[in-house]
Amino acid sequence: MASESRLYTFSQETKDRLRKFRLGTSRAKDPQAVIYSIDKKTLEISPEDGEVYTDISALGDELPDHAPRYVLLSYPLTLPSGRLSVPYVMLYYLPVNCNQEVRMLYAGAKELMRSTAEVGKVVEIEEVEDLESIEEKLLEGAD
Numbered sequence: 389m390a391s392e393s394r395l396y397t398f399s400q401e402t403k404d405r406l407r408k409f410r411l412g413t414s415r416a417k418d419p420q421a422v423i424y425s426i427d428k429k430t431l432e433i434s435p436e437d438g439e440v441y442t443d444i445s446a447l448g449d450e451l452p453d454h455a456p457r458y459v460l461l462s463y464p465l466t467l468p469s470g471r472l473s474v475p476y477v478m479l480y481y482l483p484v485n486c487n488q489e490v491r492m493l494y495a496g497a498k499e500l501m502r503s504t505a506e507v508g509k510v511v512e513i514e515e516v517e518d519l520e521s522i523e524e525k526l527l528e529g530a531d
Contacts, residue, residue, distance in 0.1 A: 413462030
């Protein structure tokens, strides 16, 4: 990770926002998501628009069909045992039709983004429609 941390950067403001989002969503009653992207020129990872999405379909509308994104997601769900859980995960959105250069850019920063955001799990999705089954993906291996 040492080489990635020298290549990709986070502003202090972005680091603070990551921490605030993680801590602020742990007791959320609705899904909470924020989209992050990488600036190709500066290699800075930052929130795409500063918006917190609480509607998964609205989130899907904002994901481009030609470029990868990281989505931090806090998703409240009820486990098979009946216990309430709020997993905090990173969705690694990697559309099939994005170009190889951008694909490599995001692949190179994936682990750095995961560790900086302090998420427990990374879920890879290739298309917006995969969001419809996100609850099943999060329940896999739970309880």
